[in-house]
Amino acid sequence: MAYAIDETHDPKLESWVESANDPSTDFPIQNLPLATVIRPIEDSETGDEFTLSAVVAIGDMLLDLNRLSMTELAPEDDSDWDFVAVDQIVAEGKWSGLRKKVQSLLRKDNDALQNHPLRDEIVIPRDDSMMSLPLIDPIGDYTDFYASLYHATNVGSMFRPDNPLLPNYKHIPIGYHGRASSIIPSGTSIKRPVGQQAPAEEGGSPSFGPCKLLDYEMEMGAFIGRGNELGEPIDIKDAEDHILGLCILNDWSARDLQKWEYVPLGPFLAKNFASTISPFIVTMEALAPFRCGAQERDAGDPQPLGYMDSDENRKSGGIDITVEVWLASEKMREQGMDPIKLSKGNFKDMYWTVAQMVTHHSVNGCNLQPGDLLGSGTISGTTRDSRGSMLELTWDGDPFANPPISAPGTQRTPIVLPTGEERKFIADGDEIIMKAYCEREGYRRIGFGECRGIIEAARSV
Ligand code: MN
Numbered sequence: 001m002a003y004a005i006d007e008t009h010d011p012k013l014e015s016w017v018e019s020a021n022d023p024s025t026d027f028p029i030q031n032l033p034l035a036t037v038i039r040p041i042e043d044s045e046t047g048d049e050f051t052l053s054a055v056v057a058i059g060d061m062l063l064d065l066n067r068l069s070m071t072e073l074a075p076e077d078d079s080d081w082d083f084v085a086v087d088q089i090v091a092e093g094k095w096s097g098l099r100k101k102v103q104s105l106l107r108k109d110n111d112a113l114q115n116h117p118l119r120d121e122i123v124i125p126r127d128d129s130m131m132s133l134p135l136i137d138p139i140g141d142y143t144d145f146y147a148s149l150y151h152a153t154n155v156g157s158m159f160r161p162d163n164p165l166l167p168n169y170k171h172i173p174i175g176y177h178g179r180a181s182s183i184i185p186s187g188t189s190i191k192r193p194v195g196q197q198a199p200a201e202e203g204g205s206p207s208f209g210p211c212k213l214l215d216y217e218m219e220m221g222a223f224i225g226r227g228n229e230l231g232e233p234i235d236i237k238d239a240e241d242h243i244l245g246l247c248i249l250n251d252w253s254a255r256d257l258q259k260w261e262y263v264p265l266g267p268f269l270a271k272n273f274a275s276t277i278s279p280f281i282v283t284m285e286a287l288a289p290f291r292c293g294a295q296e297r298d299a300g301d302p303q304p305l306g307y308m309d310s311d312e313n314r315k316s317g318g319i320d321i322t323v324e325v326w327l328a329s330e331k332m333r334e335q336g337m338d339p340i341k342l343s344k345g346n347f348k349d350m351y352w353t354v355a356q357m358v359t360h361h362s363v364n365g366c367n368l369q370p371g372d373l374l375g376s377g378t379i380s381g382t383t384r385d386s387r388g389s390m391l392e393l394t395w396d397g398d399p400f401a402n403p404p405i406s407a408p409g410t411q412r413t414p415i416v417l418p419t420g421e422e423r424k425f426i427a428d429g430d431e432i433i434m435k436a437y438c439e440r441e442g443y444r445r446i447g448f449g450e451c452r453g454i455i456e457a458a459r460s461v
Helices: 065-069 086-091 095-106 149-159 255-261 284-290 311-316 330-334 354-362
Strands: 034-040 050-058 061-064 123-125 142-145 175-177 183-185 194-197 207-210 218-224 243-250 275-277 322-328 340-346 373-375 431-438 446-456
Touching: 034 061, 034 086, 050 065, 050 086, 061 065, 061 095, 065 095, 086 095, 095 284, 194 255, 218 322, 218 354, 243 284, 243 354, 243 431, 243 446, 275 446, 284 431, 284 446, 354 373
Parallel strands: 142 373, 183 275
Antiparallel strands: 034 050, 050 061, 061 123, 142 175, 194 207, 218 243, 218 373, 243 275, 322 340, 322 431, 431 446
């Protein structure tokens, strides 16, 4: 079943929350992403200082669903309102109905909440430092894919100039099981990882110390809303029913650790020290107006096997999401300079769709569960400024140039910052800021908020 465009996407809808009507906001009344906020409370009985609340973002405000559920605006006979956490909304599959109700309460022409005596308790200013991970329960499982052909070709060209793509790439959405416990919300700073690096010459001993080639990967994350029973694969036709929505994901990567450890079983400590996600889950319903065809395959490419193919996936399996990466060094922040944009790509440029990832992940009977997170893989395009990692941005090769330029992985042109500082990889004190948004003629622009992280110096070893 596809998510349909309906009256909730009407571009004329306005909210009584004025900031939601600003054309540049990420969170107009057509978006309504889910999140969890950490609210200060004074509870003399328990001594608790904070409570976690499920919220919906609207303009620069948050609608607290828990506080709302305690008022008469949440009728007792309506079980849709009987929740306390985003987790329950996810587990019980209640979001679709809620979207309409929440939107109705926020509409300019509805004064039930607008004029409610507890309005300022229920609708509170958004302060990004108070956002938690979107779900209260720990993320059960995290899988990271590698779904951009352009990213895979760039990276493959650095290590295997004559044979950049391995033979399985166009047949299988390549992925690995990542680490769920180190997924952190936007704004959490990260200590530079420490680890083993490859010996300088063959047969030598590895070195040990702080990572020297620290990188980010611009990805989208997909939260599973509905799971499947062990042994019961998810059909491609039903795959999107199992997805709640998307967030921004920064898959921080220690390239020197990765290069030494990845053979033969893939990424391990190079990836599991931290993965940052934006706090808002933009639901599949909200994304309906921004769907596009799956990436068209070249004439010589194999078509996906039948279990990963459907008319609907070909026609509307893609999602048009512009993604941007920005950097601010410590020096830039001290001098009051704005971050600079490193790249701009698009999620529609992925070789595999989210539905294909879900279907392939479960085809062997593997059970996905509500709250699981799937990473898309680095989002890169064919142009230099659309590359979604520093490894690719500073690399001098270009397999998509005509004729292709294949340069060994060591040839790099640094990025020059407005302070005169140079970067081939991330330095201590650098803040990486990722943004994502959808725009289409005739619809309101919606966004994902930001995914931020500052790298701190490594612990001493
Ligand atoms: Mn990745």
